[in-house]
Amino acid sequence: MALDPEIAGFLEQMQAAGFPAFGSIAAPDLRRFLKGLAEMAPAGPAMATVRDVMAEAGGQPVPVRLYVPRTAPRALILFFHGGGWTIGSVAESDGFARLLASSLGCAVASVDYRLAPEHPFPAAVDDAFAALRWIADHGAELLGQPCPLLLFGDSAGANLAAVATLLARDAGGPAIAGQVLLNPSTTADADSRPAGDIDSPFITRDEIAWLFDQYVPDPATRRDPRFAPLGAASHAALPPALILTAEHDLLRTDGEAYAETLASAGVRVVAKRYPGAIHSWLTLNPAFALSQQALADIGRFVDELLDG
Structure with a gap:
């Protein structure tokens, strides 16, 4: 299927704005460019409260921004932004975090994790x-009530969410x-990504290779399941998963292979591919019709989890 017309127009606007490709400029320069774009984005929905807190476990402080919607939160979502482990921040994902909190009726804790290449x-x-x-x-203390905990990630953030879920299982919690x-x-495994049958206009094979080089410069380390969760020794006893992929995305096969692996291990999985969509379409522009479909699908998944 061809690119969704809304998304095709968006890509044309990005090209006209001089959006740089990953690897075409250094990561700090790319961050400055994207920061300027993010500052022009419309503000997200109003919240009851938004506060910055410092999470610390094991001696490493991690900035977290907590969004509490105007309705009593049904759950607490720990959110990891995308950006190939090299760009992105709590500030730049502020609008999307607000949208998640408002549309799902959940508190959202957005994590400002350290970025490569400075922090590989x-x-x-x-x-x-x-x-x-x-x-x-500390969630119950922060919200004034206990809430179920969900993990949500986009792209590199989805990698971190999947890995954190595996680590939590192996550690006996949370x-x-x-x-x-x-x-x-x-x-x-680059060979798992088809070379010719996926038209991926937003993130290319060369860009993926550059991002891998920034985040995990030693190729020998890339088999570590903390980077490649598909290769974990076991995927049993993991929480239910919703895995969303885009037709026009080289990482589509990553998500679909992970969904199949989880299902084979007995995990409850809902997997959906969005025809006409590109990598990270939902967070790039939540106003796309395809983004609204994805938000509705996420809402149904969360409803089923929380309401039984």
Whole structure:
């Protein structure tokens, strides 16, 4: 199927704005460019409260921004932004975090994990798991009530969410009620990504290779399941998962392979591919019709988890 017309127009606007490709400029320069774009984005929905807290577990402080919607939260979502482990921040994902909180009726804790190449693997993993442990210990205090804990990640953030879920299982906790993985990266095996049959206009094979080099510069380390969760020794006893993939995305096969692996291990999985969509379409522009479909699907998944 061809690109969704809304998304095709958006890509044309990005090209006209001079959006740089990953690897075309250094990571700090890319962050500055994206920061300027983020500052022009419309504000997200109003919240009852928004506060910055410092999560700390194992000695490493991790900044977290907590969003509490105007209705009593049904759950607490730990959110990991995308950006190939090299770009993105709590500030730049502020609008999307607000949208999640408002549309799902859940509190959202957005994690400002450390970025590569200044902080290569496993720094982001350490931050993700530290934030998970801390928010599980302090969530009830912060919200004034206990809430089920869900993990949500986009792209590299979905990789961190999947990895943190595996680490929590292996450590005997914290308890996680569910995981939402939006176009996750799950393997270092480039051969698993078809070379010719996926038109991926937003993130290319060369860009993926550059991002891997920034985050995990030693290829020998890329088999570590904390980077490549598809290769974990076991995927049993994990919480239910919603895995969303895009037709026009090289990482589509990562997400679909992970969904199949979880299902084979007895995990409850809902997997959906969105025809016409590109990598990270939902967080790039939640106003797309395809983004609204994805938000509705996420809402149904969360409703089923929380309401039985």
